[in-house]
Amino acid sequence: MSQEARTAVGARTAASRTGQRGDAEDDTRSRSARDPARIRRTGASSGALSHGPVRLLLGLVVPLLILGAWQANAVLGVFSAVQLPSPGAVLAAGAELAARGELWLHIVISTQRVLIGFAIGSVLGLAVGALLGLSRLADALLTPVVGALRAVPSLAWVPLLILWMKIGEDSKVTLILIGAFFPVFTTVFLALRHVDRDLVEAGRAFGLRGMQLLTTVQLPAVVPAVFSGLRLALAQAWLFLVAAELIASSLGLGFLLIDSSNNGRTDRIFLAIILLAVIGKATDALLGLAERWAVRRWT
Amino acid sequence: MTALLTPGSTHPHHDHRAFGIRFSRLGQSFGTAEKRRAVLRDVSLEVRPGEILAILGTSGCGKSTLLRTAAGLDAPDTGEVLIDGHPVRGIDERCAVAFQEPRLLPWHTLRANVAMGLPRSSSASAGKARVLELLELVGLTAFAKHRPREVSGGMAQRTSLARALARNPGVLLLDEPFGALDALTRIRMQDLLLDIHGVRPTTVLLVTHDVDEALLLADRILVLGPGAGQTGSTIAELLAVPGTRPRDRASADLAALRSTLLSMLGVDGH
Ligand SMILES: Nc1ncnc2c1ncn2[C@@H]1O[C@H](COP(=O)(O)OP(=O)(O)O)[C@@H](O)[C@H]1O
Ligand SMILES: [Mg+2]
Numbered sequence: 001m002s003q004e005a006r007t008a009v010g011a012r013t014a015a016s017r018t019g020q021r022g023d024a025e026d027d028t029r030s031r032s033a034r035d036p037a038r039i040r041r042t043g044a045s046s047g048a049l050s051h052g053p054v055r056l057l058l059g060l061v062v063p064l065l066i067l068g069a070w071q072a073n074a075v076l077g078v079f080s081a082v083q084l085p086s087p088g089a090v091l092a093a094g095a096e097l098a099a100r101g102e103l104w105l106h107i108v109i110s111t112q113r114v115l116i117g118f119a120i121g122s123v124l125g126l127a128v129g130a131l132l133g134l135s136r137l138a139d140a141l142l143t144p145v146v147g148a149l150r151a152v153p154s155l156a157w158v159p160l161l162i163l164w165m166k167i168g169e170d171s172k173v174t175l176i177l178i179g180a181f182f183p184v185f186t187t188v189f190l191a192l193r194h195v196d197r198d199l200v201e202a203g204r205a206f207g208l209r210g211m212q213l214l215t216t217v218q219l220p221a222v223v224p225a226v227f228s229g230l231r232l233a234l235a236q237a238w239l240f241l242v243a244a245e246l247i248a249s250s251l252g253l254g255f256l257l258i259d260s261s262n263n264g265r266t267d268r269i270f271l272a273i274i275l276l277a278v279i280g281k282a283t284d285a286l287l288g289l290a291e292r293w294a295v296r297r298w299t
Numbered sequence: 300m301t302a303l304l305t306p307g308s309t310h311p312h313h314d315h316r317a318f319g320i321r322f323s324r325l326g327q328s329f330g331t332a333e334k335r336r337a338v339l340r341d342v343s344l345e346v347r348p349g350e351i352l353a354i355l356g357t358s359g360c361g362k363s364t365l366l367r368t369a370a371g372l373d374a375p376d377t378g379e380v381l382i383d384g385h386p387v388r389g390i391d392e393r394c395a396v397a398f399q400e401p402r403l404l405p406w407h408t409l410r411a412n413v414a415m416g417l418p419r420s421s422s423a424s425a426g427k428a429r430v431l432e433l434l435e436l437v438g439l440t441a442f443a444k445h446r447p448r449e450v451s452g453g454m455a456q457r458t459s460l461a462r463a464l465a466r467n468p469g470v471l472l473l474d475e476p477f478g479a480l481d482a483l484t485r486i487r488m489q490d491l492l493l494d495i496h497g498v499r500p501t502t503v504l505l506v507t508h509d510v511d512e513a514l515l516l517a518d519r520i521l522v523l524g525p526g527a528g529q530t531g532s533t534i535a536e537l538l539a540v541p542g543t544r545p546r547d548r549a550s551a552d553l554a555a556l557r558s559t560l561l562s563m564l565g566v567d568g569h
Contacts, residue, residue: 202402298406
């Protein structure tokens with residue numbers, strides 16, 4: 001996990017502790033002011049900028065400017081059409097592929113690979129992270145191994161995967177799975193380590209043990225961290241998808257990239273990049289919604 | 300059948316449980332083997348069933364530590380704690396603790412947090428009724444469905460007290476339970492504790508930094524303080540509070556005792 005995500009997990013734990021430990025007077029308003037969730041909300045708000053529609057419109061400003069500059073290039077001809085095809089040409093390339101029924105196929109197969117790899121990798125990451133985060137024995141036995149595996153740059157697995165599984169769906173999904181596994185594993189593992197000890201002790205003091213303690217205190221406490229891990233994992237899954245498809249495939253957006261590059265079709269390269277950006281952002285936004293709900297529900 | 304195996308289940312509240320506590324040459328220290336620091340030393344004390352014992356002492360002198368050994372949260376270094384004649388080994392279900400911090404589960408409502416304190420043997424319907432009754436008692440009925448972060452620190456503290464009461468414990472361990480409350484709520488909660496104790500006279504160990512609170516609520520006051528020349532706190536004073544409860548907050552008897560206690564805690568001239 002990145003340093004940034006690590007400190008985010010720590011900060012959340014610290015914030016929830018101070019939120020719990022407020023020791024001032026019995027006054028609801030002063031309490032709310034200390035509430036981390038509210039601070040986050042007011043911190044982001046600055047009048048009209050906090051309005052959903054306004055934000056959405058502002059978010060469109062820069063993309064529209066870029067589109068304008070892009071179109072201007074087509075008119076002024078600073079870069080040649082081979083280097084930088086016009087927006088219209090990219091759109092036409094998309095329409096052509098769509099008419100042949102290929103575009104949809106590329107999108108579907110890529111999305112499917114990402115979702116399957118992400119799902120399996122996340123579940124495994126959750127399971128192994130929970131095991132190593134909760135069991136001292138498993139931690140002592142396995143953490144060095146997992147750490148060493150994580151140190152391997154994930155693309156180094158490619159030759160082995162191709163040798164073992166041939167160039168089929170399995171090898172691609174497996175590579176994506178590896179990419180998704182580690183962010184989830186690391187966030188869950190660390191978050192379980194940093195569950196507020198006082199809360200766990202309170203649970204034990206009221207007779208909770210084993211599975212009950214796990215489901216009542218420990219797992220709920222790490223739900224927000226799990227979601228930030230999932231978002232990192234999804235980003236990794238798209239990254240590894242493109243890597244897998246660039247290396248060996250006959251379908252998918254990564255294949256469209258490499259194939260277009262071999263054929264000098266810059267318009268299709270742009271098409272593939274834009275599609276990856278849009279689909280990647282859309283899946284992340286969906287997960288982001290789930291995360292916001294989870295943070296509200298579990299903190 | 301189940302009722303036969305767990306006789307408590309037919310009487311979910313085990314009415315009027317109160318256990319005696321005996322601290323016997325209790326010692327506690329923390330730190331690594333080479334840098335060990337004694338916190339408590341040679342604490343021997345007998346608390347009668349149903350008694351309210353207030354524990355006073357300067358900050359960091361080991362009040363919470365003493366309470367934690369009674370709850371079985373920490374095993375003492377030396378000596379032992381007996382509750383109702385049986386030694387405490389590990390977390391003891393005869394006790395209930397209200398910690399110095401509320402320690403509520405942030406993802407649960409206040410109601411669910413109180414329900415966490417219910418004894419395992421209580422039935423669902425009896426438990427639910429008991430939780431509502433306790434929320435009413437601590438004045439939080441209107442906030443039953445709120446989350447801890449949506450209420451004030453004082454309300455969280457009261458929830459924590461209700462959670463401890465839900466256990467219907469034979470020993471109630473309260474660690475500065477009213478410390479976070481404003482003056483008015485504090486008086487109300489002190490009266491409430493006495494009411495509850497009047498109806499169900501359980502044994503109470505009450506850690507407090509408030510001398511007046513100790514004088515008002517306790518049968519006896521234990522002052523923890525440094526022992527002669529050695530590190531670690533021990534019993535500096537153990538005195539009975541004159542008069543019966545409810546005591547007059549302005550009584551002259553108490554005023555004399557009050558200045559004695561304050562000077563013992565290092566505050567002179569009151
Ligand atoms: N688990 C622990 N590990 C190390 N030191 C501790 C631990 N618990 C308490 N102490 C130390 O013991 C002393 C007494 O603490 P405590 O009982 O909390 O005091 P108080 O009287 O304020 O409640 C303090 O100096 C504290 O730092
Ligand atoms: Mg304390």
